[in-house]
Structures are given as structure tokens and as C-alpha cells.
Amino acid sequence: MKGIYRILWKELVQVFRDRKLVFSTLVLPVLLMPVFMFGPSLVLNRLMQGAAEKRQEVAVAGLPEEALSALRQANLAPVAVADPERAVREGKYPAGVLYREGVYRVYARLSGGLTEGQVVAGKVQGALAAxxxxxxxxxxxxxxxxxxxxxxxxxxLLDASPEREKAGGLLGFLLPFFLVVFVLSGGQVVAVDATAGEKEKGTLEALLMAPAPLWQVALGKTLATVVMALLSGTAGLLGLALGGALAARYGGGLLTETGQAVALGGRVVLDGASFLALFLSALLLALFMGAVMVGLGLYARSYKEAQSYLAxxxxxxxLPLLFLQFRGFLELETWHHLLPLFNVALLMDALLKGxxxxxxxxxxxxxxxxYAAxxxxxxxxxFAREEVVFRN
Incomplete structure (x- = not known):
């Protein structure tokens, strides 16, 4: 087994010699995840508050005096125009109101993401509802x-979710998703360099001449990929947990298409057995994906071609993880826990919910x-096919 250990150590030493690579793979996720989760919602809250306090002009036509008075009380300035819809479409006003035959029609540009016009339309609707x-x-x-x-x-409407599920909130759903993302991105670094990278450097031939069976060479490179994948996954989860804690404390969250901030929760409650089960699931996932990436990386002719395979x-x-968001509509069957990747995501989700x-x-x-075997x-x-190992 010394051959496996030596190959594993060789690959890890090459990776950790590159400080920029270590920073981007292990440090940057911890720093960026809180910004990604908490920053946009914080900026949104300030923009929404500023738009709500600001006095905007609104295009109106045919409104009775009582409606105009209601708009003024809502910190809006009604401006009479001939065609409110056209005025809003041309960008002259953020919102418009037309009253005809007992119907108030509120116009705003609702497509293309959150805009100030949507905030103004909300103020108009609130004033008319009052x-x-x-x-x-x-x-x-x-x-x-x-x-x-x-x-x-x-x-x-009251939340009857179990305490562990309620504590995790949306963060419990994001953990399996981002864990797979960081496992793949971290493992790819070692897998490509240990296969196609060694082809380009001309060191793979010398390695295959070493007195070690091919399965030890493959396993050593795969384990090095697994170690880096787990470290990257841990860094990503630390950043995600930190971002969730900040979002829960300061009222932030992820932004939806309507501009609402969805609360992420902030606490993931795990007992010792659940934590070990979660770690074992991540380890097996990293072993499976690491072996796949090593095989694809060796099949590639060059470093660039290997990246084109792994992307x-x-x-x-x-793709299977996208269906995890529909788990509440599915009646889980036994065979669902046999599907690659989807089964790990299902188990992680269940572990987080208890x-x-x-x-x-x-x-x-x-x-x-x-699957890993x-x-x-x-x-x-x-590794045993010379026409694959030595092609370039």
C-alpha cells in the first residue's frame, strides 16, 4: 500500500505548492459565500427602503379626486397624461393609473427583474386598496x-415543521447542492493536473514505469482527488454556514425573481450520528466523482481537453439535484435511493431534517x-490502455 500513499502524497504536494490555487479553492469560498448570500439582500433592503420613502411622479388619467388624494397621501405625485400606459412603456413615469368604467388599471414595467417601477406600482395598489x-x-x-x-x-397559517427542519430553513436545501458543487470544483483541480497535466509535462510515462500496480496508481490519484474535493466542500460549507448565520441575524437571504428576500435560516442542528453519516455520504460522493474525473482526465489528450470533458x-x-426542490411533491420510493448523486442529495436532505x-x-x-468501484x-x-495513455 506504500505505492498508493506515495502517489497520493505526490499529488497533494503538487497542489499545495500552488498558493494561488489553494487560495481560490479553499479560502475564497469561505469569503465569497457570505457575500453572495447576505450582500445582495442587504443592498436590496436599502434600495427598497429608499424607493418607498422617495416621492415619485405617477401618470394618471380619469381618476376622481378621492383617488388622487389617496395617491398623494401615499407619497406619490399624480401627473395627468392622455395615455398612462404609453407613458410608462416609454419610460417617462415609473407607474401609471387609468380609471375607466369603475376599474383602476395600474401600469408598470414588470418584466426584466426588480425595478423602481414595481415598487411604485405597489405603493399605488396599497393606496387604492386603502x-x-x-x-x-x-x-x-x-x-x-x-x-x-x-x-x-x-x-x-402556522409552520408545523420539525424543529430541526425549521431551524435549517432554506439553508438545509442549499447544503447538499453546494456541497456537490464544491466537491466537483475542488476535485477537478487535482484530477486534471494528475492526468492530462502529467501527459503534457511528460512525467506520466516515468510514473507508469514505477514498481506499482496500475490499480494503486489509479487509486492514489483518485484518493488525492477525494482529499481535495472534501477540503473544497468543507470550505464551501463553512462559507455557506457563515452566510446563513449572518443572513439569519441581520434579516438577509437569497433574492427571488420578485425581489423578495427568502430567509435562509441560520442553524443546522446535527447530532453526532447524523454528522458522521453526512461526512460518510460526502466521502463516498467524492470517491465516486473523483474516480470518474480521473478516468476522463486521463482519456484527454491535453489539459485543455480534460477541462472540456469535466465542464x-x-x-x-x-441535473439530478435540480429535482431535489420537488421532493415535497414526490412520494419517495426505494429505488430513488439507488440513483447516482440524487440518492446522496436525498440522504443529506433527510439527515439535515432528522x-x-x-x-x-x-x-x-x-x-x-x-458506483465508485x-x-x-x-x-x-x-491506465492499462497504451493507446490512451500515450496519445497526445
């Missing part, structure tokens, strides 16, 4: 009917280990 409630209350009072008759009862691999690996069972874990770990066998077979 006016409508005031007129209803006045009509009821004139007939001697109390306003409470419109609200005979209240409906409250689509990341997209293919992320709903994982021993059977789910056993199926996921066993199947992932089998098959991928490692593929790598050894590639």
Missing part, C-alpha cells in the same frame, strides 16, 4: 352595519460505493 376599504367602511356605517361583519373569523460533467452531476432512516442510508451508501475500475482500465 381607499377601497375606507369606502366600504363608510358604506357599511351609513347602513348601520359594523365593519366586523366583513371578518367573521381569521385564518392563521459538462458538472452540469450532468447537478428524517433519515437506516435503510435509506444503507441503500445510498452501498449503491454509491458500487465501477468508476475506479474504469480508471484502471484506461
Amino acid at each position: 381607499l377601497k376599504e375606507a369606502k366600504v367602511a363608510e358604506a357599511l356605517a351609513g347602513r348601520g352595519v359594523p365593519l366586523e361583519v366583513l371578518q367573521p373569523f381569521r385564518v392563521e 459538462p460533467l458538472q452540469l450532468v452531476a447537478l 428524517t433519515a432512516t437506516l435503510g435509506q442510508a444503507a441503500l445510498t451508501w452501498t449503491s454509491t460505493l458500487v 465501477l468508476a475506479l475500475g474504469f480508471s484502471v482500465r484506461v
Whole structure:
């Protein structure tokens, strides 16, 4: 087994000699993830607050005096125009209102992301809704009917999620997704350099002449890829957890298409057994993907070609994870825990929520280990083909 250890150590030493590579792979994720998660929502909150406090002009046509007064009270300045819709479309006003045949039509440019026009349209809608409630209350009072008759009862929506799921929030969903992303990006660095990189440097031939079986060479390079993948995944999760904690403390979150900040939670509650299960899942995932990346990297003629192979691999690996967001609509079957990558994401999600069972874990770990063995066998077979190893 000394051959495996020596190859593993050789690959890791080459990686850690490159300080820029270490910084971009292990340090930068910790620094960037909090900015990615907390920064946009903080900027959005300030922009939204500024737009709400600002007095904007609104194009109006046909509005009665009571509606104009309601808009002024909402810190808006109504300006009479012939065609409010056209004025908004041409960008002359952020929003417009047209009153015709008892209908208030509010115009705003709603496509293309969050704009000040959408904020102004919200202010207009709020002002008109308040006016409508005031007129209803006045009509009821004139007939001697109390306003409470419109609200005979209240409906409250309460979160009945388990405490662990409630504590994690959206952060529990993001952890498996970003873990796979960072495992792939971190492992790719070693896999490409240890295969196609050695081809370009001319050192692969000398390595294959060493008194070590091919399976030890392949396993040593794969384990080096696994180590770097796990370190990268750990760095990414630290940054994600830090960003989630900051977002939970200061009220930030991820931005949706409507401009709302979705709370991320901030705490991931794991007991010792769940933490070990989560680590084992990440280890097996890294072993599986590491063996695949080593095999593809060796098949490539050059460093650049290897990167062109591994870039689509990341997209293919992320595709099953996209379906994780629909897990609440699916009735999970046993075979779901046999699907590559998707089974690991399902198990991680269940571990974070505290709903994982021993059977789910056993199926996921066993199947992932089998996939890793098959991928490692593929790598050894590639190493044994001279027309692949020596092609350039």
C-alpha cells in the first residue's frame, strides 16, 4: 500500500505548492459565500427602503379626486397624461393609473427583474386598496352595519415543521447542492493536473514505469482527488454556514425573481450520528466523482481537453439535484435511493431534517460505493490502455 500513499502524497504536494490555487479553492469560498448570500439582500433592503420613502411622479388619467388624494397621501405625485400606459412603456413615469368604467388599471414595467417601477406600482395598489376599504367602511356605517361583519373569523397559517427542519430553513436545501458543487470544483483541480497535466509535462510515462500496480496508481490519484474535493466542500460549507448565520441575524437571504428576500435560516442542528453519516455520504460522493474525473482526465489528450470533458460533467452531476426542490411533491420510493448523486442529495436532505432512516442510508451508501468501484475500475482500465495513455 506504500505505492498508493506515495502517489497520493505526490499529488497533494503538487497542489499545495500552488498558493494561488489553494487560495481560490479553499479560502475564497469561505469569503465569497457570505457575500453572495447576505450582500445582495442587504443592498436590496436599502434600495427598497429608499424607493418607498422617495416621492415619485405617477401618470394618471380619469381618476376622481378621492383617488388622487389617496395617491398623494401615499407619497406619490399624480401627473395627468392622455395615455398612462404609453407613458410608462416609454419610460417617462415609473407607474401609471387609468380609471375607466369603475376599474383602476395600474401600469408598470414588470418584466426584466426588480425595478423602481414595481415598487411604485405597489405603493399605488396599497393606496387604492386603502381607499377601497375606507369606502366600504363608510358604506357599511351609513347602513348601520359594523365593519366586523366583513371578518367573521381569521385564518392563521402556522409552520408545523420539525424543529430541526425549521431551524435549517432554506439553508438545509442549499447544503447538499453546494456541497456537490464544491466537491466537483475542488476535485477537478487535482484530477486534471494528475492526468492530462502529467501527459503534457511528460512525467506520466516515468510514473507508469514505477514498481506499482496500475490499480494503486489509479487509486492514489483518485484518493488525492477525494482529499481535495472534501477540503473544497468543507470550505464551501463553512462559507455557506457563515452566510446563513449572518443572513439569519441581520434579516438577509437569497433574492427571488420578485425581489423578495427568502430567509435562509441560520442553524443546522446535527447530532453526532447524523454528522458522521453526512461526512460518510460526502466521502463516498467524492470517491465516486473523483474516480470518474480521473478516468476522463486521463482519456484527454491535453489539459485543455480534460477541462472540456469535466465542464459538462458538472452540469450532468447537478441535473439530478435540480429535482431535489420537488421532493415535497414526490412520494419517495426505494429505488430513488439507488440513483447516482440524487440518492446522496436525498440522504443529506433527510439527515439535515432528522428524517433519515437506516435503510435509506444503507441503500445510498452501498449503491454509491458500487458506483465508485465501477468508476475506479474504469480508471484502471484506461491506465492499462497504451493507446490512451500515450496519445497526445
